[in-house]
Amino acid sequence: MLRQLNPEQLAAVTLPQEHALILAGAGSGKTRVLTTRIAWLMATGQVSPGGILAVTFTNKAAKEMMTRLGAMLPVNVRGMWIGTFHGLCNRFLRAHYKLAALPQSFQILDTQDQLSAIKRLLKQLNIDDERFPPKQLQWYISGNKEEGLRPHNLTGRDEDTRKKIELYRLYDEQCQREGVVDFAELLLRSYELLRDNDPIREHYQRRFRHILIDEFQDTNTLQYAWIKMLAGKAEVDQGLPPGHAGSVLAVGDDDQSIYAFRGARVGNMADFVREFEVRQQIKLEQNYRSHGNILDSANALIEHNSRRLGKNLRTDQGPGEPVRVVEQASDFAEAQWMVDEIRQLVRDGVPRKEIAILYRSNAQSRVIETALFNAGMPYRVYGGLRFFERAEIKHALAYLRLLENRHDDTSFLRVVNFPPRGIGARSIEQLQDAARTHGCSLHDAVSSLSGKAGSNLTAFVARVDVLREQTAGLTLREIIEQVLEGSGLLEHYKADREGADRVENLEELVNAAESFVTQEGFGRDAVALPLDEHGLSQSPASQGLDPNAPLVDTPLPDVAPDTGETLSPLAAFLTHAALEAGDNQAQAGQDAVQLMTVHSAKGLEFDCVFIGGMEEGLFPHENSMTERDGLEEERRLMYVAITRARDRLYLSFSQTRLLHGQTRYNLRSRFFEELPEDALKWITPRQSGFGMGSRGTAPGRFGIEAGNFPSAAAPLPPQKAAPSHGLRAGMKVFHTKFGEGTVNLLEGNGDDARAQIDFPRHGVKWLALAVAKLTPVP
DNA sequence: GGGGAAGCCATTTTT
DNA sequence: TGGCTTCCCC
Numbered sequence: 001m002l003r004q005l006n007p008e009q010l011a012a013v014t015l016p017q018e019h020a021l022i023l024a025g026a027g028s029g030k031t032r033v034l035t036t037r038i039a040w041l042m043a044t045g046q047v048s049p050g051g052i053l054a055v056t057f058t059n060k061a062a063k064e065m066m067t068r069l070g071a072m073l074p075v076n077v078r079g080m081w082i083g084t085f086h087g088l089c090n091r092f093l094r095a096h097y098k099l100a101a102l103p104q105s106f107q108i109l110d111t112q113d114q115l116s117a118i119k120r121l122l123k124q125l126n127i128d129d130e131r132f133p134p135k136q137l138q139w140y141i142s143g144n145k146e147e148g149l150r151p152h153n154l155t156g157r158d159e160d161t162r163k164k165i166e167l168y169r170l171y172d173e174q175c176q177r178e179g180v181v182d183f184a185e186l187l188l189r190s191y192e193l194l195r196d197n198d199p200i201r202e203h204y205q206r207r208f209r210h211i212l213i214d215e216f217q218d219t220n221t222l223q224y225a226w227i228k229m230l231a232g233k234a235e236v237d238q239g240l241p242p243g244h245a246g247s248v249l250a251v252g253d254d255d256q257s258i259y260a261f262r263g264a265r266v267g268n269m270a271d272f273v274r275e276f277e278v279r280q281q282i283k284l285e286q287n288y289r290s291h292g293n294i295l296d297s298a299n300a301l302i303e304h305n306s307r308r309l310g311k312n313l314r315t316d317q318g319p320g321e322p323v324r325v326v327e328q329a330s331d332f333a334e335a336q337w338m339v340d341e342i343r344q345l346v347r348d349g350v351p352r353k354e355i356a357i358l359y360r361s362n363a364q365s366r367v368i369e370t371a372l373f374n375a376g377m378p379y380r381v382y383g384g385l386r387f388f389e390r391a392e393i394k395h396a397l398a399y400l401r402l403l404e405n406r407h408d409d410t411s412f413l414r415v416v417n418f419p420p421r422g423i424g425a426r427s428i429e430q431l432q433d434a435a436r437t438h439g440c441s442l443h444d445a446v447s448s449l450s451g452k453a454g455s456n457l458t459a460f461v462a463r464v465d466v467l468r469e470q471t472a473g474l475t476l477r478e479i480i481e482q483v484l485e486g487s488g489l490l491e492h493y494k495a496d497r498e499g500a501d502r503v504e505n506l507e508e509l510v511n512a513a514e515s516f517v518t519q520e521g522f523g524r525d526a527v528a529l530p531l532d533e534h535g536l537s538q539s540p541a542s543q544g545l546d547p548n549a550p551l552v553d554t555p556l557p558d559v560a561p562d563t564g565e566t567l568s569p570l571a572a573f574l575t576h577a578a579l580e581a582g583d584n585q586a587q588a589g590q591d592a593v594q595l596m597t598v599h600s601a602k603g604l605e606f607d608c609v610f611i612g613g614m615e616e617g618l619f620p621h622e623n624s625m626t627e628r629d630g631l632e633e634e635r636r637l638m639y640v641a642i643t644r645a646r647d648r649l650y651l652s653f654s655q656t657r658l659l660h661g662q663t664r665y666n667l668r669s670r671f672f673e674e675l676p677e678d679a680l681k682w683i684t685p686r687q688s689g690f691g692m693g694s695r696g697t698a699p700g701r702f703g704i705e706a707g708n709f710p711s712a713a714a715p716l717p718p719q720k721a722a723p724s725h726g727l728r729a730g731m732k733v734f735h736t737k738f739g740e741g742t743v744n745l746l747e748g749n750g751d752d753a754r755a756q757i758d759f760p761r762h763g764v765k766w767l768a769l770a771v772a773k774l775t776p777v778p
Numbered sequence: 779g780g781g782g783a784a785g786c787c788a789t790t791t792t793t
Numbered sequence: 794t795g796g797c798t799t800c801c802c803c
Contacts (some may be wrong), residue, residue, distance in 0.1 A: 058792065086793045110793080183793050217791095361789045366795090383791085420779065501784060599790045621789055637790080660788060661794030775785065 001039060001072060005032075012282045013037045015249070017046070017209070019215075019231075021273055022251040025313045026298070026643035027289030027605065030251055031718055034212055035068040037249065042073060049244070051209040053230065054082040057218055060581045061603070062087065065214075072353055081208070084182055085223055089190040093181075094567060096200065097112050100193050103179040105404050105571040108413075108578035112389065114138055114182045117410050121171055124432060126377040131160075133166065141168050144265045145184035148191065148222045161358040178407050178441065187222050205245035216252030216272070220263040224271070228299060233275060246277060254309045255302050258599060258637050260629070265276035269309065278543060284588055287313040287643075289605050291320025293679040294649050298642040300676045305632045311641075320407045322681035327668065331364075331613070334654045335371035338610055341650065342593060343379065345608055354607035356594040356673040358641050363659065367593055382596035387512070387582030392493060392502040396509055397577055399482065399487045403468045404571050406522045408439035416442075416460055419492035421710060423456045431457060463487070476513045476569045484510075512582070516573050546743075609645035611638075614653040615666035638671050654769065663763060729771070732777040735759070737768070740777055 001008060009029055012412055013036045024030035024148035029674060038054060041047045056062045066077040081088060090108070093100045104571055118141075119134045144154065148167070148430065151169035156162030175181060180276050181189065194201045212229055213219070219227070228234045230243025250272055287295055295313045328334040342355055357368055365381055372379045387393060398411035406412075417423040427449075435445035446457045467486045471479040483504055484490045493499035493506065501627040529538065594606065613619055619638065642649060653668045668687075727733065731743045733755075741759035755774070757769055 079779085084793065108793090130780080186793080259791075261789085363788070384786095417779085424779070599792065618789095623789055633790095658794075 001036060001043065002571050005029075005036065006108045006286050008282055008284050008286065009033050009036075011038050012284065015280055015282075018246050018274075018280060019248045019276040019278050020250070020282065021278050022249065022282050022284060023046050023309055024251050024253055024284045025287060025311050025312055026253065026256060026640070027287045028284035029286075029288060030214075030253075030520055031068065031283065032285065032288055034214060034249075035065055035072065038069055038210075038212065039064075039072040042075065046272070046425060046496055047209045047699070049077075049080045050349045051084070052080055052212070053088070053208040053210070053246075054080075054212040055088060055227075056082075056084055056214040056215070056353070059215055069241055076556070078211070084292050084579070085226070086186050089186040090224075090575060090579060092190050093186065093193075096193060099197060099200065100177075100189050101436050102181065102189070103405070105179075105402050105567060106334070107180050107405060107408060107571075108186065109175070109180050109182040110184070110389070110581065111138075113180075114142075116413070117130060117174065117180075118171060120409070120413065121167065121174055124436060125167075127167070134161065137164065137167060137171075139726060140164050142182070143263065144168065145182075145224045148188065148225055149708065150188075161711060164309065170432050173340070177406050178409050180408060180410065184222070185438050185590045191222060191229060194226070195234065201229065201483060204230055210248035210249065211246055212249045212251070214251055217249040217257040217269055217662050218252075218259050218264045218268050219268050220265055220267075223306065224265070224268045230274070231276070239474065242325075255305070255311060255636055255678065256602065256640050258633060258640055260633055265427070266438040274586075276652070284313055285311055285313055287315045289646055290315060291317050291641060291647060293319050293322050294642060294645050297649070297675050300679075301635060301671060301674050302639045302749045304674050305479055305635055307632075318681075319433060321648050323649045323651060323675070323679055325682045325684075325686075326650065327684040328652060328654045331367045331654050332371075333655040334612055334652050335367045337652065338612065339366060339375045339377060341610075343375070345648075346553065352593045355610070356599050356601065356604070356606040356644065357600050357610045357612060358596060358644065359612050360598060360621055360637070364618070366614065367658075368595060372595075378590050378592035379439070382594070387505070387508070389578045389581050390502075390505055390646075392400075392489070392505055393509055393577075394485060395489055396480070396487075396506060397574065399464070399467070399483045399489070401465050401574055402418045402443075402571060403471065403479070404574065406464070406569070409435075409442045409535050410443045414455070415487070419488045421460060422490075423460065427457060442673055476517050476573055477510060479570055480510050483570040494624055513573055516576055517569060541643060552740045598637050601644050602640050605644055605646055607646050608648040608650070609641070610650045610652065611641050612652050614651050614669040615659070616670065617664070617666050618657070619669055619671070628654045635671070635674075655765070665767070727774070727776070733757060733774045734777050 004012060005013060006029075009032070012020075012033045015037075022030070022033065024033065032053070043047060045724045053063060054062075056065065059670050066080075066082055068074070069080075069082070076647055081091075083091070093102060093106070094104070097106065115134055115138050117131070117761070118138050121133060122129050122132065122137075144150075151172065151511055153164050154161075154165045154168070156165050172185075175185065194204065208230055211227065212228060223232065227248065230245065231248045244572050249305065250268055251517070254266050254269055257264060260266070265628060273281070274543055280712055290298075290313075292315055295315050296319075326334075326337060328337055338357060339400055342352075345355060346352060359365060359368075361430070362383060369379065369381065388397070398408075398414040401411040402410050412628045413428070416428065430449060431442055431445055434448050435442050438448060443461060446454070446461045449457060463486070466485055468485065471482050474482065490503065490506060493502040496502070592702070598611070611619075616622075620631055620634035624634045634687060651672075653666070657664045732740060733743060734740050737755070741757040743757050755769060757765055757767055757774075759765060
């Protein structure tokens with residue numbers, strides 16, 4: 001188990017039981033250390049499976065950890081407390097739903113649901129949504145929850161803020177009434193329950209001997225507070241004696257902190273060291289992923305950040321290929337160049353799925369997609385709607401949620417008239433009014449309405465009620481099939497000429513449910529099984545690795561989970577759907593070139609990586625400049641991008657780019673000035689420094705000694721024939737943005753034609769004549 | 779209630 | 794420029 005670890009990894013895995021911080025560089029075997037640590041703790045009898053709490057951010061990371069752990073040890077990993085913050089909090093709240101003041105089968109609002117709940121609230125209160133945009137309110141509410149702040153903790157200095165606080169309060173009341181919780185609420189409610197309930201807190205503090213946190217640099221204020229609570233540190237803050245809690249192993253990389261914009265606090269790392277009096281800090285700097293030139297580039301770049309904890313990656317794999325840098329005339333040419341280069345790589349035997357094209361913002365993918373598509377090159381774009389977020393799936397889920405909880409007004413409104421059944425906005429408004437005056441849910445308000453509107457609504461409610469009765473006692477699969485039929489959803493989409501995909505997705509939903517049920521340890525995430533089965537165990541903690549060993553170390557007579565009927569498979573599945581939105585399935589499985597933003601590339605690695613749009617304003621992004629530490633975060637983002645590459649890294653930028661229907665003339669990114677010259681190879685000639693335009697360097701031939709490396713397509717063949725654009729060196733021209741200038745040089749033909757022009761006020765620029773609007777000045 | 783026109787916005791994203 | 798939401802009319 002320990003044999004193949006390097007000295008730092010070994011030290012991390014075998015740390016004594018005390019708080020520790022692992023600074024794990026990119027590609028340093030972080031997941032391996034985490035899983036081996038857990039396995040080692042259990043194998044040496046220091047802890048039983050139930051004494052471990054391991055937290056990740058994504059389901060993917062949690063699954064990965066469980067898979068690896070399961071491969072190392074014969075334990076029931078599904079029963080262990082390994083999961084995402086949200087998944088674990090959900091499990092905790094299900095176990096103690098009464099104390100948390102929730103219905104047992106509470107449902108979870110995803111971001112979309114939350115927004116529609118807020119819109120509904122505003123409408124009901126007749127609030128001007130121009131003055132209080134729902135999106136902004138959503139951001140306000142979630143932001144405060146993630147800071148651990150309830151409405152009563154907030155004070156408003158101005159009228160608008162006071163109103164927002166009030167709306168926050170009313171929103172929470174609405175959720176409570178309807179028996180739903182949003183994502184942030186899962187965490188906040190868990191945190192508060194731990195904080196306010198001494199037996200519960202002490203129970204879990206005693207239980208979790210080892211708390212391990214992955215991607216610690218991405219934790220927000222509330223997540224850190226939650227960890228402190230479980231680790232018995234929060235009492236110290238409040239002047240109480242420390243709890244008898246376990247030790248915390250935080251694993252993270254401050255250089256890869258790229259989520260400040262959504263509340264992540266890198267500062268938690270330093271706070272952790274201080275507040276937990278961490279003595280053990282281990283740096284994992286040995287990189288097993290990339291070649292030297294790539295790592296040198298990453299190291300040199302990140303050097304430019306201040307306030308780092310300090311870390312330098314090293315590798316044993318020689319320098320490898322240089323990092324190739326390419327300048328193109330337009331985003332179109334850049335994309336075409338990528339395609340040509342990829343063709344060559346594929347010819348040389350690189351699998352397409354080992355080639356990634358990364359970009360700073362999603363808008364950049366379009367040109368690249370077009371070029372790949374025209375070239376007939378299979379590709380896959382990450383991002384976009386995921387399976388459980390698709391409209392037809394959300395409709396089906398809404399019916400299913402109504403079966404579980406008829407007071408779920410969000411779901412009620414989503415499908416009350418879908419498929420269309422003659423219930424218009426007027427009827428719905430009447431119904432909402434009635435619900436408000438009676439202080440009840442929409443479902444319950446239906447019976448108070450009369451007339452035509454009332455009868456249609458009654459029919460709808462009856463339909464759902466009938467479905468509920470019909471499906472009682474059926475298997476999950478049967479329930480869903482029944483609902484797809486009985487709701488009219490399937491029929492509706494089958495009748496739609498363009499509904500074929502949606503029908504297919506609905507059928508896929510049945511499959512998803514089926515595999516959810518048959519999956520070993522079904523529903524563990526949603527059901528409080530570990531506690532039900534073992535939480536009350538009075539038997540002494542067993543040692544070793546008996547797969548059926550109790551999951552709790554100490555006898556726990558004091559805290560019992562709330563009992564009641566077991567959570568239904570349907571409720572469990574609905575929870576699963578909310579917590580795990582599923583893959584974005586587009587073109588999955590194929591051997592395809594991978595397209596994604598730098599953010600979504602975090603944690604992944606590829607043989608060959610292209611980073612496009614390396615331009616000022618794009619990367620670093622212009623909007624980042626107004627943010628505090630914005631540039632440093634952009635630099636970390638670039639660091640993440642670079643360290644995705646194993647063998648080959650390409651950086652490209654373009655003089656011209658079509659953005660929002662406007663041509664932009666960007667300078668190459670300042671990050672080039674921060675990369676080590678000798679690790680780079682400029683495929684197109686290196687022009688003078690950042691922001692200096694290209695004075696002095698002749699644009700000559702791009703003769704590249706290619707070695708066995710595929711040569712870049714020569715982007716701009718020199719112009720010999722008479723140019724069609726009618727420009728000549730020395731001519732004066734006028735440009736709408738840069739004003740008057742003098743033509744220095746001309747090259748290229750047709751669409752590729754470009755000119756180097758000296759603008760007295762803006763410096764020397766290369767402009768693509770197909771794009772730039774130039775008028776000759778007499 | 780559906781469809782077309784007009785308006786709005788445009789880093790980054792997981793749960 | 795283009796994708797998405799909202800609004801208005803039939």
